[in-house]
Amino acid sequence: MIDLRHVSKRFGGHTVIDGVDLSVEEGEFVVFVGPSGCGKSTLLRMIAGLEEISSGDVWIGGERMTDAEPYDRGVAMVFQSYALYPHMTVAENMGFALRIQGLGAAERRRMVEAAARKLHLDHLLDRKPAALSGGQRQRVAIGRAIVRDPKVFLFDEPLSNLDAELRVQMRIEIARLHQTLANTMVYVTHDQTEAMTLADRIVVLRGGRIEQVGRPTDLYDDPDNLFVAGFIGSPRMNFLPGVAAGPDSVRVAGLEVRVPGLSSRLAPGQEVQVGLRPEHLTATEGVEVPLAIEVVEQLGAMAYVHGSLAPDVPVVAEWRSGRPRVGERVPLRFDPRDLRLFDREGRRIR
Amino acid sequence: MAAAGKRERRSLWIAAIPMALLALSCVYPIYFAVNNALKTSKGYILDRFGLVTDPTVQNFADAWGRARFSEYFVNSVLVTAGAVGLLLLLSSLVGFALAMLRFPGRRFVFVAILAALMIPIQVVLVPFYRTVEGLGLLNTRVGLVLAYTAFFLPFSIYLMTAFYRGLPRELLEAARMDGARFLEVWWHVMLPLGRPALLTLGILNTLYCWNDVLISLLVLQDRRTLMVGIAALRGSTRPTCRSSPPGSCWRRRPSSSSTSSSRGASSAASPWAP
Ligand SMILES: Nc1ncnc2c1ncn2[C@@H]1O[C@H](COP(=O)(O)OP(=O)(O)OP(=O)(O)O)[C@@H](O)[C@H]1O
Numbered sequence: 028m029i030d031l032r033h034v035s036k037r038f039g040g041h042t043v044i045d046g047v048d049l050s051v052e053e054g055e056f057v058v059f060v061g062p063s064g065c066g067k068s069t070l071l072r073m074i075a076g077l078e079e080i081s082s083g084d085v086w087i088g089g090e091r092m093t094d095a096e097p098y099d100r101g102v103a104m105v106f107q108s109y110a111l112y113p114h115m116t117v118a119e120n121m122g123f124a125l126r127i128q129g130l131g132a133a134e135r136r137r138m139v140e141a142a143a144r145k146l147h148l149d150h151l152l153d154r155k156p157a158a159l160s161g162g163q164r165q166r167v168a169i170g171r172a173i174v175r176d177p178k179v180f181l182f183d184e185p186l187s188n189l190d191a192e193l194r195v196q197m198r199i200e201i202a203r204l205h206q207t208l209a210n211t212m213v214y215v216t217h218d219q220t221e222a223m224t225l226a227d228r229i230v231v232l233r234g235g236r237i238e239q240v241g242r243p244t245d246l247y248d249d250p251d252n253l254f255v256a257g258f259i260g261s262p263r264m265n266f267l268p269g270v271a272a273g274p275d276s277v278r279v280a281g282l283e284v285r286v287p288g289l290s291s292r293l294a295p296g297q298e299v300q301v302g303l304r305p306e307h308l309t310a311t312e313g314v315e316v317p318l319a320i321e322v323v324e325q326l327g328a329m330a331y332v333h334g335s336l337a338p339d340v341p342v343v344a345e346w347r348s349g350r351p352r353v354g355e356r357v358p359l360r361f362d363p364r365d366l367r368l369f370d371r372e373g374r375r376i377r
Numbered sequence: 378m379a380a381a382g383k384r385e386r387r388s389l390w391i392a393a394i395p396m397a398l399l400a401l402s403c404v405y406p407i408y409f410a411v412n413n414a415l416k417t418s419k420g421y422i423l424d425r426f427g428l429v430t431d432p433t434v435q436n437f438a439d440a441w442g443r444a445r446f447s448e449y450f451v452n453s454v455l456v457t458a459g460a461v462g463l464l465l466l467l468s469s470l471v472g473f474a475l476a477m478l479r480f481p482g483r484r485f486v487f488v489a490i491l492a493a494l495m496i497p498i499q500v501v502l503v504p505f506y507r508t509v510e511g512l513g514l515l516n517t518r519v520g521l522v523l524a525y526t527a528f529f530l531p532f533s534i535y536l537m538t539a540f541y542r543g544l545p546r547e548l549l550e551a552a553r554m555d556g557a558r559f560l561e562v563w564w565h566v567m568l569p570l571g572r573p574a575l576l577t578l579g580i581l582n583t584l585y586c587w588n589d590v591l592i593s594l595l596v597l598q599d600r601r602t603l604m605v606g607i608a609a610l611r612g613s614t615r616p617t618c619r620s621s622p623p624g625s626c627w628r629r630r631p632s633s634s635s636t637s638s639s640r641g642a643s644s645a646a647s648p649w650a651p
């Protein structure tokens with residue numbers, strides 16, 4: 028549906044998007060994540076046609092759209108600030124695109140009402156945006172997009188101005204919308220949960236380049252590099268400094284551990300980063316390692332325990348049973364199969 | 378509590394006295410003009426400051442008819458309406474472009490417009506006159522409309538640009554996503570949103586165009602606008618001391634400072650000059 032072919036964006040001499048190749052299937056929900064300033068919004072706006080493309084090509088629905096006007100691309104966008112027209116009522120806001128197309132008032136009203144019903148906005152149609160709550164404005168912004176029945180929806184951090192509870196609610200609503208409309212959606216966020224729950228595929232960006240593209244669970248379980256491993260997952264993966272002890276074993280936190288399932292061989296003495304997720308540190312069997320508990324973040328159902336395995340080897344572990352206490356020294360277990368190894372450049376060793 | 382309220386009330390009163398005097402200084406000339414305009418010649422000569430005893434509207438009729446004020450009035454209305462309409466239209470378009478669109482040289486254009494704001498009308502009077510004459514617009518209302526537009530446009534553009542800069546760019550982008558082209562964005566989004574600024578500009582420009590004498594004197598030499606008519610009346614050799622007060626009843630003023638007394642034609646000149 029959307030094909031980005033080596034697109035780049037330069038502002039002055041500064042390259043913000045650097046040769047991105049990406050292909051989004053029809054009906055797919057793709058989420059862009061990455062640290063602030065990595066170019067997520069810019070890439071989205073390049074798809075929308077709001078940002079000129081310095082080099083490369085954008086194809087949408089099988090047509091080359093690199094230089095097409097935003098509207099002609101058949102995409103609709105929901106802005107972070109909603110960007111509702113303050114002087115128009117909700118109905119006029121939602122019907123604006125139809126009005127520009129030259130549709131009659133009656134048909135416009137019919138289409139707006141149909142869209143409003145989907146988003147439970149029926150009773151608000153004659154209000155101005157100023158008289159709406161944040162969540163309602165958000166829904167109007169989404170409504171404005173769906174009225175046009177576009178091929179592609181683009182969302183730029185649509186939920187970041189909402190409070191936590193509303194955010195969860197709207198997240199579910201967007202997921203439901205995607206199921207009923209079955210349109211292609213591209214969604215920018217830096218909220219982990221939104222990315223993991225909504226996405227069919229996640230695109231991790233850093234410094235204007237794609238670090239990895241994949242299903243949420245793939246990125247979580249099988250990251251390509253240190254950056255993706257650290258970026259996906261909260262609290263983030265623990266990285267422990269290690270040294271290869273043999274072709275398939277590493278010395279880490281005073282232990283020598285055999286890492287099963289490696290297809291490449293380690294050079295003995297090679298420095299590696301050993302990645303281990305917090306929830307993998309409290310297995311019931313496997314290699315045992317002592318932890319000195321320094322801080323406990325108690326959440327009720329579980330606790331995040333901060334401590335160190337050895338001097339200068341801090342880790343976070345997820346605790347699901349019992350009530351850990353600060354100052355205790357407890358044995359942790361992990362399964363060597365859960366270890367992820369990265370080389371000095373941060374590339375994954377598989 | 379009560380003491381504080383009393384003190385507050387006293388300070389209000391202290392402030393009210395100069396305010397009242399100021400207000401009086403604005404209202405009195407209007408009263409004076411209307412009062413005398415209703416007197417007959419004789420009444421005016423006998424008692425300039427007393428209240429009118431036998432009011433007559435004959436003076437107004439004379440001014441309207443014999444002094445051709447009816448004609449001047451139409452000129453003033455047409456020219457002011459034309460110029461203000463054109464000013465609002467152009468300044469809103471240009472302000473939108475300068476504030477929202479990205480095109481090369483937009484900063485330079487904005488600075489050039491700001492620079493034009495610094496030039497007093499008097500400095501460019503001669504080349505301005507030559508230009509109007511050369512274009513064959515002398516003694517035409519269109520010429521005067523264009524002249525007003527030219528002189529008052531820089532400030533209008535500056536104000537609209539500043540106003541539109543305060544609006545989020547996403548509004549423009551949302552409208553583009555909705556399929557609106559440049560003029561449609563302007564018409565459906567920018568123009569309605571610019572209403573507060575346009576209203577202010579409309580009032581200011583109306584006052585300036587209506588009260589202008591200098592530019593009008595140069596461009597409409599034998600047709601005259603109302604203000605030129607009034608100014609001419611004042612200096613005419615006919616002993617029509619009566620016709621002047623009714624004439625000046627037509628005059629609206631932007632501020633009290635120019636209300637104080639009758640001055641030469643130049644007093645209503647460039648409102649933008651420092
Ligand atoms: N108009 C512009 N001119 C110059 N640089 C720009 C412009 N717009 C964006 N940038 C730069 O491009 C980079 C990417 O910006 P972008 O807004 O895409 O980041 P982002 O990933 O959306 O960040 P965030 O998560 O904070 O929204 C930033 O370094 C930013 O400074």
Ligand SMILES: [Mg+2]
Nearest residue numbers: 067068069184
């Ligand atoms: Mg952004």
